[in-house]
């Protein structure tokens with residue numbers, strides 16, 4: 263078949279028109295403002311990357327703001343989103359309290375608000391439409407249960423010859439639900455355990471969810487109790503990784519002299535388990551972007567959504583770390 267030049271020109275023109283029509287069709291469906299806490303941990307970086315990628319996939323114009331670990335910056339960002347008349351506002355509450363006023367401003371402007379990852383306490387639950395995140399309380403319980411099981415199976419004895427196993431705790435950011443939830447879950451599981459009498463919590467202090475602070479606080483624990491600490495529960499993996507450096511610097515063997523359990527299940531912790539320097543980590547899934555934007559779109563279309571959803575999470579330890587590592591996304 264011979265194709266005439268005219269036909270070619272018409273066909274080309276049509277193709278171009280289709281392309282530009284298509285370009286118009288991919289105009290962002292909604293504008294969403296999102297206030298992230300900062301970049302304090304490997305987990306947070308994975309969470310941020312996931313939110314940004316999911317926004318592209320969901321055809322959202324994302325206004326992303328990093329609060330550099332300060333609640334006042336989050337409040338400012340939310341106020342800016344309100345002024346910009348975005349369609350919906352999402353944020354990760356760095357701490358649980360202090361949000362009532364700004365959320366009332368959003369409500370007055372009729373902008374729906376969604377919460378991601380951490381929990382918050384507000385006087386009126388209608389100040390946000392939906393919350394998706396992780397169950398920190400359950401994570402704390404899982405951490406203690408793993409320890410209790412490990413201690414029983416290995417017949418672990420106190421290093422100092424005393425009658426109790428000494429636990430030290432690196433807590434997360436003061437006032438953050440991820441820290442208080444993990445503390446409560448851990449304490450409740452310990453108090454409910456038939457082996458409760460085996461344990462003593464020797465020290466518990468915040469390391470603000472960062473590697474540097476985790477290392478610093480562990481150094482001070484070791485200064486006071488080098489030969490007494492049997493178990494470290496770190497409320498995130500980054501602090502555990504910092505603590506491992508402090509433990510090695512003190513001439514002790516992480517995972518052997520001191521059992522180390524973290525939270526998050528980030529790649530750095532998998533590597534530490536594979537290298538024999540950490541024992542276990544309770545998973546906390548940062549891949550919440552897809553569910554976040556799916557829920558946001560439903561809200562904006564007036565469809566019903568669940569008020570609160572938790573993502574699924576497991577526990578990893580040296581028995582399955584190597585196998586699981588290959589398929590980890592964060």
Ligand code: GYE
Nearest residue numbers: 302303305306440471498
């Ligand atoms: O465990 C920690 C992060 O809020 C669940 O925040 C999150 C925690 C996570 O910085 O690494």
